[in-house]
Amino acid sequence: MEEQDRPAAKRQAPPRRAAFRAFVPLTTRWSDNDVYGHMNNVVHYQLFDTAVNSWLIAEGLLDLSQGETIGLVVETGCRYHREMAFPDRVTAGIRVGRLGTSSIRYEIGLFREDEECAAADGFFVHVAVDQTTRRPVAISGTMREKLQEIAG
Amino acid sequence: MEEQDRPAAKRQAPPRRAAFRAFVPLTTRWSDNDVYGHMNNVVHYQLFDTAVNSWLIAEGLLDLSQGETIGLVVETGCRYHREMAFPDRVTAGIRVGRLGTSSIRYEIGLFREDEECAAADGFFVHVAVDQTTRRPVAISGTMREKLQEIAG
Amino acid sequence: MEEQDRPAAKRQAPPRRAAFRAFVPLTTRWSDNDVYGHMNNVVHYQLFDTAVNSWLIAEGLLDLSQGETIGLVVETGCRYHREMAFPDRVTAGIRVGRLGTSSIRYEIGLFREDEECAAADGFFVHVAVDQTTRRPVAISGTMREKLQEIAG
Amino acid sequence: MEEQDRPAAKRQAPPRRAAFRAFVPLTTRWSDNDVYGHMNNVVHYQLFDTAVNSWLIAEGLLDLSQGETIGLVVETGCRYHREMAFPDRVTAGIRVGRLGTSSIRYEIGLFREDEECAAADGFFVHVAVDQTTRRPVAISGTMREKLQEIAG
Numbered sequence: 001m002e003e004q005d006r007p008a009a010k011r012q013a014p015p016r017r018a019a020f021r022a023f024v025p026l027t028t029r030w031s032d033n034d035v036y037g038h039m040n041n042v043v044h045y046q047l048f049d050t051a052v053n054s055w056l057i058a059e060g061l062l063d064l065s066q067g068e069t070i071g072l073v074v075e076t077g078c079r080y081h082r083e084m085a086f087p088d089r090v091t092a093g094i095r096v097g098r099l100g101t102s103s104i105r106y107e108i109g110l111f112r113e114d115e116e117c118a119a120a121d122g123f124f125v126h127v128a129v130d131q132t133t134r135r136p137v138a139i140s141g142t143m144r145e146k147l148q149e150i151a152g
Numbered sequence: 153m154e155e156q157d158r159p160a161a162k163r164q165a166p167p168r169r170a171a172f173r174a175f176v177p178l179t180t181r182w183s184d185n186d187v188y189g190h191m192n193n194v195v196h197y198q199l200f201d202t203a204v205n206s207w208l209i210a211e212g213l214l215d216l217s218q219g220e221t222i223g224l225v226v227e228t229g230c231r232y233h234r235e236m237a238f239p240d241r242v243t244a245g246i247r248v249g250r251l252g253t254s255s256i257r258y259e260i261g262l263f264r265e266d267e268e269c270a271a272a273d274g275f276f277v278h279v280a281v282d283q284t285t286r287r288p289v290a291i292s293g294t295m296r297e298k299l300q301e302i303a304g
Numbered sequence: 305m306e307e308q309d310r311p312a313a314k315r316q317a318p319p320r321r322a323a324f325r326a327f328v329p330l331t332t333r334w335s336d337n338d339v340y341g342h343m344n345n346v347v348h349y350q351l352f353d354t355a356v357n358s359w360l361i362a363e364g365l366l367d368l369s370q371g372e373t374i375g376l377v378v379e380t381g382c383r384y385h386r387e388m389a390f391p392d393r394v395t396a397g398i399r400v401g402r403l404g405t406s407s408i409r410y411e412i413g414l415f416r417e418d419e420e421c422a423a424a425d426g427f428f429v430h431v432a433v434d435q436t437t438r439r440p441v442a443i444s445g446t447m448r449e450k451l452q453e454i455a456g
Numbered sequence: 457m458e459e460q461d462r463p464a465a466k467r468q469a470p471p472r473r474a475a476f477r478a479f480v481p482l483t484t485r486w487s488d489n490d491v492y493g494h495m496n497n498v499v500h501y502q503l504f505d506t507a508v509n510s511w512l513i514a515e516g517l518l519d520l521s522q523g524e525t526i527g528l529v530v531e532t533g534c535r536y537h538r539e540m541a542f543p544d545r546v547t548a549g550i551r552v553g554r555l556g557t558s559s560i561r562y563e564i565g566l567f568r569e570d571e572e573c574a575a576a577d578g579f580f581v582h583v584a585v586d587q588t589t590r591r592p593v594a595i596s597g598t599m600r601e602k603l604q605e606i607a608g
Contacts, residue, residue, distance in 0.1 A: 027331045030353040031496055035489045036283070037369065041225040041276070042201065042487055045194040049334040054391050073193040077229035083286075087358050124193070131188075134235075179483045182505040183344055187337045194335055201486040206543050217493065239510050340587075345529040345580070346505065349498040377497040381533035387590075428497070435492075438539075 014081040014118040015109045020093025021150035024051040028086040038083040044120050045076060048108045051092030052124070059146050069137055071104070071126035078122030084112045093118070095152030102136040103127045104147060166233040166270040167261045172245025173302035176203040180238040190235040196272050197228060200260045203244030204276070207302075213295050221289055223256070223278035230274030236264045245270070247304030254288040255279045256299060318385040318422040319413045324397025325454035328355040332390040342387040348424050349380060352412045355396030356428070359454075365447050373441055375408070375430035382426030388416045397422070399456030406440040407431045408451060470537040470574040471565045476549025477606035480507040484542040494539040500576050501532060504564045507548030508580070515602050525593055527560070527582035534578030540568045549574070551608030558592040559583045560603060 017023075026047055034040040056062035062071075084090060090110055097107040104126045109118035128139050139147070169175075178199055186192040208214035214223075236242060243263045250257040256278045261270035280289050291299070321327075330351055338344035360366035366375075388394065395415045402409040408430045413422035432441050443451070473479075482503055490496035512518035518527075540546060547567045554561040560582045565574035584593050595603070 025331070027329070027354075029350050030357045031350050031490060031498055033491045034487060035491060035493050036222055037491050040201075040487055041228055042194060042197040045197055046333050046335050049192075049194065050331075050390070053334045057391050070188055073232055075229075075231045076193055077227075079227050080225055086354070087361050177483070179481070179506075181502050182509045183338060183346055183502050185339045186335060187339060187341050189339050192335055198485050198487050202483075202542070205486045209543050238506070239513050340526055344505075345532055346498060346501040349501055353496075353498065374492055377536055379533075379535050380497055381531075383531050384529055 012079070014079075015093075015121050016116050016118070017091075017093055017109070017111060019095070019152065020107075020109055021095045021152050022055050022093070024054050024092045024094065026050060026090045026092055028084070028088050028090060030086055032086045038085045039088075041078070041080060044078050044080070044110060044122065045124075047090060047092055047110055048076070048078075048106075048122055048124055051094055051108055052106045055094055055150075061143050061146055068131055069128050070131045072129045072134065074103075074125050074127050076122065076124040078120055080120045081117070082112065082119040084110070084119045088112050090119075094150065096147045096150050097123060097152065099139070099144065099147055099151065101138050102129075104139070107152065164231070166231075167245075167273050168268050168270070169243075169245055169261070169263060171247070171304065172259075172261055173247045173304050174207050174245070176206050176244045176246065178202060178242045178244055180236070180240050180242060182238055184238045190237045191240075193230070193232060196230050196232070196262060196274065197276075199242060199244055199262055200228070200230075200258075200274055200276055203246055203260055204258045207246055211298050213298055220283055221280050222283045224281045224286065226255075226277050226279050228274065228276040230272055232272045233269070234264065234271040236262070236271045240264050242271075246302065248299045248302050249275060249304065251291070251296065251299055251303065253290050254281075256291070259304065316383070318383075319397075319425050320420050320422070321395075321397055321413070321415060323399070323456065324411075324413055325399045325456050326359050326397070328358050328396045328398065330354060330394045330396055332388070332392050332394060334390055336390045342389045343392075345382070345384060348382050348384070348414060348426065349428075351394060351396055351414055352380070352382075352410075352426055352428055355398055355412055356410045359398060363450050365450055372435055373432050374435045376433045376438065378407075378429050378431050380426065380428040382424055384424045385421070386416065386423040388414070388423045392416050394423075398454065400451045400454050401427060401456065403443070403448065403451055403455065405442050406433075408443070411456065468535070470535075471549075471577050472572050472574070473547075473549055473565070473567060475551070475608065476563075476565055477551045477608050478511050478549070480510050480548045480550065482506060482546045482548055484540070484544050484546060486542055488542045494541045495544075497534070497536060500534050500536070500566060500578065501580075503546060503548055503566055504532070504534075504562075504578055504580055507550055507564055508562045511550055511606075517599050517602055524587055525584050526587045528585045528590065530559075530581050530583050532578065532580040534576055536576045537573070538568065538575040540566070540575045544568050546575075550606065552603045552606050553579060553608065555595070555600065555603055555607065557594055558585075560595070563608065 093109040098105040245261040249259040397413040401411040549565040553563040
């Protein structure tokens with residue numbers, strides 16, 4: 001039997017809450033449910049972006065109005081373990097999986113209601129670039145310190 | 153220098169149109185652009201779903217009103233090579249990357265305007281499940297034949 | 305000076321919290337912000353749907369898996385008084401503005417953070433129809449009573 | 457029988473293609489369909505924005521990268537006459553309904569496939585404001601001329 005014949009939940013255990021370092025509560029929306037009555041696979045990425053950027057803003061690391069450096073997304077991925085649906089409450093757990101000179105890999109788990117195991121988990125890789133030239137820039141020392149606080 | 157310090161475009165060459173077997177023209181939307189003035193990374197997944205389901209419906213392989221079998225998404229991923237933005241026209245190239253007993257890996261390239269190299273490419277893995285029980289079912293012979301026509 | 309030359313905020317005062325009868329807390333998303341750095345005008349309607357359907361589900365009036373009657377939207381509208389943006393917290397105030405034999409006009413105010421005046425307010429009209437025939441059906445006595453509790 | 461007891465299609469005839477002055481072809485997306493299997497009422501507003509901004513960009517009236525004046529949306533509305541759904545092709549018809557010193561009322565009809573009668577029609581009112589101060593500015597002579605070409 002080939003690997004892709006088995007649902008993701010059997011291939012690798014979904015992460016638990018303890019695997020993440022910061023948590024962001026999120027609300028679902030009516031439009032998150034697709035024709036099959038569950039959260040469409042695309043919505044998980046909206047929640048990833050929202051969770052990480054919420055944390056960055058709360059920590060003073062992302063200034064939407066003034067920032068000269070932006071995080072360009074170069075790769076994303078998600079594994080879906082269990083269905084979620086509006087009106088579920090969702091909590092996003094986040095951690096920094098790898099921290100390079102100018103890149104950051106954020107890893108995110110989405111937890112349905114009070115469940116211990118993630119309904120989905122994924123990642124995205126940000127490359128810090130200059131907003132105008134779009135060329136990579138080194139991540140500053142202050143930001144690096146904050147990011148290391150949620151390294152996992 | 154670590155791998156994740158380099159933008160995706162340098163890590164691996166983006167695929168060309170010839171790497172795909174069927175093509176679906178798509179239009180972008182005003183709301184696709186985020187605060188950075190480019191297509192938000194989430195939108196690419198909306199286009200993946202749209203391209204593959206358009207092809208399935210056109211081939212008579214997906215009946216939204218009657219189907220007893222649905223494709224549950226268990227894993228998705230995307231690499232971003234170049235920015236796109238509304239009002240770009242986009243063409244999605246699709247192919248079947250792997251075909252298991254009950255699972256299908258679709259691979260998609262998104263081409264901006266008339267460009268030869270994909271601005272982004274990704275995949276999603278569908279597991280065919282019964283709409284009610286959500287248990288995997290074998291992909292039928294008819295569907296299997298059609299899918300093999302776009303195997304790449 | 306013609307009416308449409310004046311911003312909406314000057315044409316008619318935005319409603320206050322006291323004008324609504326039930327309240328639903330909502331979180332904003334990164335993707336809600338458009339290229340102008342504020343919540344795109346479309347998102348407000350996602351929040352309207354979410355607020356009203358959340359209330360209906362919480363009151364036991366909407367069963368997504370079993371319901372034979374669905375609310376078909378026949379008209380919607382929104383006035384925008386002040387800009388909102390991710391990561392603002394938003395509270396939706398709702399009330400029933402009119403209740404017909406088979407139709408309901410829901411009115412919604414969206415309040416930014418702890419503000420007293422709505423940043424936007426709008427409505428949508430549901431016609432209760434049979435899910436299969438799409439023909440109007442009378443709103444049941446139980447539902448009518450619940451809806452009258454939030455009439456405003 | 458009160459007005460709101462009758463579906464919109466009976467209250468007022470939907471506009472026909474001849475009522476509009478410019479046309480923009482649009483593609484629908486998998487995620488446009490909600491749990492009821494039809495285009496969610498919110499999506500129509502995404503199509504309104506897309507159609508009008510596509511026309512503005514094609515006419516050289518909107519420069520996303522450089523413009524100092526932006527169109528702030530102060531009011532929107534939509535009436536739904538017939539259901540649409542992915543994978544329908546949709547054509548948006550647009551016209552300028554009213555043109556003030558600094559405001560524009562755009563009116564839009566959405567036509568399913570080759571149908572003559574609009575499946576939905578609506579409007580939005582833009583107030584031209586300075587991108588920084590958010591204060592109304594007069595619409596320039598060049599733009600005014602172009603807008604009058606699609607006045608209806």
